[in-house]
Amino acid sequence: MKIxxxxxxxxxxxxxxxxxxxxxxxxxxxxxxxxxxxxxxIPYKEYPKNLGYMGGVITSLFNSxxxxxxxxxxxxxxxxxxxxxETYISIAHKIPKNTPIIxxxxxxxxxxxxxxxLKHHNELFNKAISIRPFDYIFKREVIIGKKYDDNVFPxxxxxxxxxxxxxFYTKTKNYKYDVSFWAVESHPFRTEVLNFLEDKFDCQSxxxxxxxxxxxxxxxxxxYLEELGNCKIVINVRGGGxxxxxxxxxxxIGGFMLSQKLDIVIPNNFEHEKEAVFFTKTTDIExxxxxxxxxxxxxxxxxKNALNKMHTFHTDIKRVEYIxxxx
Numbered sequence: 001m002k003i004x005x006x007x008x009x010x011x012x013x014x015x016x017x018x019x020x021x022x023x024x025x026x027x028x029x030x031x032x033x034x035x036x037x038x039x040x041x042i043p044y045k046e047y048p049k050n051l052g053y054m055g056g057v058i059t060s061l062f063n064s065x066x067x068x069x070x071x072x073x074x075x076x077x078x079x080x081x082x083x084x085x086e087t088y089i090s091i092a093h094k095i096p097k098n099t100p101i102i103x104x105x106x107x108x109x110x111x112x113x114x115x116x117x118l119k120h121h122n123e124l125f126n127k128a129i130s131i132r133p134f135d136y137i138f139k140r141e142v143i144i145g146k147k148y149d150d151n152v153f154p155x156x157x158x159x160x161x162x163x164x165x166x167x168f169y170t171k172t173k174n175y176k177y178d179v180s181f182w183a184v185e186s187h188p189f190r191t192e193v194l195n196f197l198e199d200k201f202d203c204q205s206x207x208x209x210x211x212x213x214x215x216x217x218x219x220x221x222x223x224y225l226e227e228l229g230n231c232k233i234v235i236n237v238r239g240g241g242x243x244x245x246x247x248x249x250x251x252x253i254g255g256f257m258l259s260q261k262l263d264i265v266i267p268n269n270f271e272h273e274k275e276a277v278f279f280t281k282t283t284d285i286e287x288x289x290x291x292x293x294x295x296x297x298x299x300x301x302x303x304k305n306a307l308n309k310m311h312t313f314h315t316d317i318k319r320v321e322y323i324x325x326x327x
Contacts, residue, residue, distance in 0.1 A: 001026050004072040005033045006088050008081040013157050013245055014106025014140050015078040016052030020160050021320035028056035029063065035087055036064040046221035048245055051160050069094035080107040080115040085124040092131045100327060103134040104155065108241035110143045136327050141241050142265040153326050154265040156243045158319045159252040159310060165222065169254060176230040177206040179289050182219065184212050186239035193237050196282045201289060229253045232299065233289055236260065248314060251275065251306030256299045258288055267322065268313040275306035
């Protein structure tokens with residue numbers, strides 16, 4: 001299988017994780033990123049902006065500069081962003097009509113291409129569709145109960161386990177924190193939860209406080225993942241979209257997740273009290289935290305179940321296999 005991967009140079013978790021999964025599945029020579037994305041081939045970014053890094057700088061650069069658009073089996077528009085659509089529109093006339101076009105909509109909005117429309121680039125979206133409709137659409141935010149066309153499938157984020165150090169799970173658990181929710185206030189419910197938590201448990205001392213900025217996080221890169229692993233309970237709440245990287249990071253590092261119940265379709269989602277614990281109201285959080293802080297064996301079994309489920313269903317390569325099963 002030979003794939004043209006039309007992408008945006010800025011970080012996009014769905015785009016980057018799908019690229020890493022495709023390369024693992026088909027090899028770097030068969031997945032041509034266009035335009036060439038240096039983050040995928042040069043290791044100059046730290047986690048999570050390195051999720052798509054796969055090396056192969058010479059091979060990938062040669063392939064991206066020597067493209068025959070008629071030779072690809074699949075064409076991916078890998079993000080709902082301006083650069084991706086501009087690139088596609090500029091070369092769409094070179095793509096054979098029988099080559100499937102797959103649109104990955106990893107944006108926050110619930111409607112198809114809504115991130116482009118929100119940023120006033122709806123003319124690019126409309127032009128792309130006027131050239132030819134997308135054959136398949138894989139969307140991060142497929143809202144439960146909302147009607148979508150038959151060619152639209154849910155595609156939440158995942159996790160690239162290659163980004164963890166090889167000895168990550170061999171380290172002895174050293175719980176430094178009881179309850180954490182380290183997050184920017186990108187949604188009013190996050191502010192509500194932070195208001196509720198800031199004077200409870202050890203939240204004040206561990207940095208579970210308001211007015212955080214991503215660029216000024218004290219915990220970054222792999223240190224951030226290690227610190228998540230040092231928490232007995234990690235809380236997850238939706239941001240600009242329902243899906244968050246934390247929803248996948250916590251179980252991937254073997255942690256226990258207490259999450260807001262997400263209103264999106266997630267195939268093979270975690271089950272309540274089996275692989276995660278879910279809440280709907282802020283007032284539920286305190287009792288749930290108190291219960292699981294006192295019940296170590298239940299908490300740790302749920303975390304173990306979640307890690308197993310991550311490997312079975314929610315890695316970057318499992319997402320690619322899911323995409324292939326639908327097309």
